[in-house]
Amino acid sequence: PRTYSLALLPGDGVGPEVTAEAARVLDACAAAFGFAIETSEHPVGGAGLDADNDPLPRATLDACLDADAVFLGAVGGPQWDGVDADLRPERGLLRLRARLGAFANLRPVAVSEALAERSPLRPERVAGTDLLIVRELTGGIYFGRPRERTETEAYDTMRYSVTEIERIARVAFEWAQKRSGRLTSVDKANVLASSALWRDVVSRIGADEYPDVALEHLYVDNAAMQVVCDPRRFDVVVTGNLFGDVLSDLAATLPGTLGLLPSASLGGRAGLFEPVHGSAPDIAGRGLANPLAAILSAAMLLDAVDEAEAATAVRQAVESVLDDGPLPPDLGGDAHTADVGAAVADAV
Amino acid sequence: PRTYSLALLPGDGVGPEVTAEAARVLDACAAAFGFAIETSEHPVGGAGLDADNDPLPRATLDACLDADAVFLGAVGGPQWDGVDADLRPERGLLRLRARLGAFANLRPVAVSEALAERSPLRPERVAGTDLLIVRELTGGIYFGRPRERTETEAYDTMRYSVTEIERIARVAFEWAQKRSGRLTSVDKANVLASSALWRDVVSRIGADEYPDVALEHLYVDNAAMQVVCDPRRFDVVVTGNLFGDVLSDLAATLPGTLGLLPSASLGGRAGLFEPVHGSAPDIAGRGLANPLAAILSAAMLLDAVDEAEAATAVRQAVESVLDDGPLPPDLGGDAHTADVGAAVADAV
Ligand SMILES: CC(C)[C@H](C(=O)O)[C@@H](O)C(=O)O
Numbered sequence: 001p002r003t004y005s006l007a008l009l010p011g012d013g014v015g016p017e018v019t020a021e022a023a024r025v026l027d028a029c030a031a032a033f034g035f036a037i038e039t040s041e042h043p044v045g046g047a048g049l050d051a052d053n054d055p056l057p058r059a060t061l062d063a064c065l066d067a068d069a070v071f072l073g074a075v076g077g078p079q080w081d082g083v084d085a086d087l088r089p090e091r092g093l094l095r096l097r098a099r100l101g102a103f104a105n106l107r108p109v110a111v112s113e114a115l116a117e118r119s120p121l122r123p124e125r126v127a128g129t130d131l132l133i134v135r136e137l138t139g140g141i142y143f144g145r146p147r148e149r150t151e152t153e154a155y156d157t158m159r160y161s162v163t164e165i166e167r168i169a170r171v172a173f174e175w176a177q178k179r180s181g182r183l184t185s186v187d188k189a190n191v192l193a194s195s196a197l198w199r200d201v202v203s204r205i206g207a208d209e210y211p212d213v214a215l216e217h218l219y220v221d222n223a224a225m226q227v228v229c230d231p232r233r234f235d236v237v238v239t240g241n242l243f244g245d246v247l248s249d250l251a252a253t254l255p256g257t258l259g260l261l262p263s264a265s266l267g268g269r270a271g272l273f274e275p276v277h278g279s280a281p282d283i284a285g286r287g288l289a290n291p292l293a294a295i296l297s298a299a300m301l302l303d304a305v306d307e308a309e310a311a312t313a314v315r316q317a318v319e320s321v322l323d324d325g326p327l328p329p330d331l332g333g334d335a336h337t338a339d340v341g342a343a344v345a346d347a348v
Numbered sequence: 349p350r351t352y353s354l355a356l357l358p359g360d361g362v363g364p365e366v367t368a369e370a371a372r373v374l375d376a377c378a379a380a381f382g383f384a385i386e387t388s389e390h391p392v393g394g395a396g397l398d399a400d401n402d403p404l405p406r407a408t409l410d411a412c413l414d415a416d417a418v419f420l421g422a423v424g425g426p427q428w429d430g431v432d433a434d435l436r437p438e439r440g441l442l443r444l445r446a447r448l449g450a451f452a453n454l455r456p457v458a459v460s461e462a463l464a465e466r467s468p469l470r471p472e473r474v475a476g477t478d479l480l481i482v483r484e485l486t487g488g489i490y491f492g493r494p495r496e497r498t499e500t501e502a503y504d505t506m507r508y509s510v511t512e513i514e515r516i517a518r519v520a521f522e523w524a525q526k527r528s529g530r531l532t533s534v535d536k537a538n539v540l541a542s543s544a545l546w547r548d549v550v551s552r553i554g555a556d557e558y559p560d561v562a563l564e565h566l567y568v569d570n571a572a573m574q575v576v577c578d579p580r581r582f583d584v585v586v587t588g589n590l591f592g593d594v595l596s597d598l599a600a601t602l603p604g605t606l607g608l609l610p611s612a613s614l615g616g617r618a619g620l621f622e623p624v625h626g627s628a629p630d631i632a633g634r635g636l637a638n639p640l641a642a643i644l645s646a647a648m649l650l651d652a653v654d655e656a657e658a659a660t661a662v663r664q665a666v667e668s669v670l671d672d673g674p675l676p677p678d679l680g681g682d683a684h685t686a687d688v689g690a691a692v693a694d695a696v
């Protein structure tokens with residue numbers, strides 16, 4: 001049968017719990033849709049530090065570079081707060097993104113009528129929101145050189161090349177074509193040179209290659225306001241690494257829980273799939289975590305390896321669990337992580 | 349009598365209308381509290397471009413450098429969209445901030461029960477919010493060098509010196525002491541070298557000089573989420589120029605209108621006072637603009653020149669207009685800009 005090699009990186013906190021459920025659902029899909037998954041498990045983040053004194057151990061990286069897809073639970077926790085800057089759990093994640101060439105981070109956010117009731121926003125303003133943030137993930141100020149810290153000052157470099165902007169713009173325009181035909185590009189072109197280039201390149205790619213997509217540009221301060229005041233105005237949003245970090249977390253507040261938000265980071269051979277929520281050390285190990293964000297990230301993984309039917313089945317199974325339960329605590333139920341995952345796997 | 353020289357920079361769009369009302373209220377204060385104001389008016393932004401082909405004409409800058417305080421209405425508008433990057437209306441504002449040495453931008457945001465009803469957030473989550481954002485305004489990536497754009501790439505430098513961080517931290521700690529004794533510092537220290545320095549310096553100033561203030565650090569992505577999910581948790585927030593741009597606009601959405609939000613930029617000889625709202629070209633010249641943000645900025649101006657009694661009188665007058673009208677359109681009334689301003693001046 002078609003066989004996919006999958007590197008599972010459970011990581012820290014609730015990471016292992018939700019990763020186990022994502023793996024369970026993927027196995028159910030393999031059985032139901034006639035493909036095979038060969039999984040291997042590897043430490044990353046704090047777990048990597050504990051195992052190998054490295055948040056991205058060499059063997060973990062090698063396994064990821066060999067895999068067809070990488071699934072990551074979550075990284076970080078208070079027990080590693082004291083480590084050197086270079087060894088922090090997040091550093092492992094940043095290096096993994098870069099080494100995988102995963103330059104396009106996709107974060108869909110949808111707010112159903114039911115979720116709108118949990119939103120910090122007025123339900124009538126947010127219900128029906130359905131947007132996709134396309135964040136550039138391997139460039140910008142996260143990776144720009146030079147960067148330095150001396151006794152008297154420190155600096156970072158926000159750098160984008162035309163090539164980097166072109167390739168992320170194309171990913172975003174393709175998604176806009178598949179969705180509503182609208183794309184919002186976010187920058188700070190009235191202040192930053194890198195943003196002025198960003199704006200010009202995105203405009204050129206739009207005019208030359210995607211004239212059918214309606215492109216608008218927003219400044220990042222204005223975009224942040226609009227996410228709160230009028231989230232339904234957005235369909236696909238494309239932006240740089242730092243602005244994307246802020247805007248995607250901001251948009252993640254709209255459904256009132258992080259428990260349903262998946263992400264995919266694509267661009268290299270293997271994609272990296274992770275729930276948007278963090279490691280949540282306060283609830284780790286107690287079966288309280290909602291595994292649905294991890295499971296929906298697994299659906300994005302199935303799409304990426306072209307198992308579209310299985311991906312659709314997972315999404316439908318999640319919908320049916322949302323309708324009929326069992327529900328985890330963040331959605332008002334009292335089901336354990338494993339019970340929710342098992343219900344989805346059964347529905348598949 | 350005590351005499352203050354005031355440079356009025358009405359600027360573009362609704363700027364002139366709201367500046368006129370702020371000036372009217374300041375004149376009423378002078379009469380009521382026995383001081384004198386010598387005002388002069390100067391073009392800035394698009395008006396500067398039209399008058400002198402410069403968004404900050406030399407004569408305007410000189411007048412500002414000589415003044416005791418500078419009041420600015422708003423800059424920008426579609427008619428100047430085509431001008432060179434260096435000549436854009438906003439550039440005039442950025443240069444003015446830098447030349448005035450106005451490194452500390454203060455943006456208070458308060459949400460009364462009445463305003464909570466207009467908020468995009470659920471009223472019960474946002475009512476009672478009362479926060480102050482202290483944004484570093486003359487450093488960071490807005491002014492860092494080198495910055496360059498070539499055919500193939502562009503870059504900006506986010507740079508902070510220990511001295512710049514120390515002085516803005518002290519401003520924020522002082523405000524925290526005057527208010528609730530709590531300070532939140534926002535950065536991206538898990539990724540950026542400049543943020544790691546920021547965090548260490550703010551911590552050191554806190555420990556050495558303000559041990560009575562409770563200091564917490566948040567990453568900017570998390571801070572953006574908290575502004576939406578739990579705005580009441582914040583009292584004083586201190587952050588760099590770029591993060592402050594986004595967070596202060598985000599916080600500005602909480603009251604449901606920009607029409608009441610003032611700002612002050614302090615640090616040099618003369619402070620710069622401006623409403624948070626922009627030039628709103630779509631409603632300019634029609635008496636539809638709410639002048640209360642400009643008038644509350646004038647109250648901050650009075651505080652800065654140590655006319656605290658007059659400042660309090662202005663705030664009380666604004667409260668009484670909010671209670672009894674006349675109200676401008678954004679607050680549900682139909683009073684003209686000038687009628688609202690006149691009502692505040694009368695109440696003073
Ligand atoms: C953990 C951190 C380095 C990371 C980022 O800033 O990219 C996280 O916030 C994210 O958005 O995935």
Ligand SMILES: CC(C)[C@H](C(=O)O)[C@@H](O)C(=O)O
Pocket residue numbers: 190191221438441442593
């Ligand atoms: C107009 C623009 C340059 C300015 C800024 O980014 O500082 C504005 O957004 C503000 O916040 O005052």
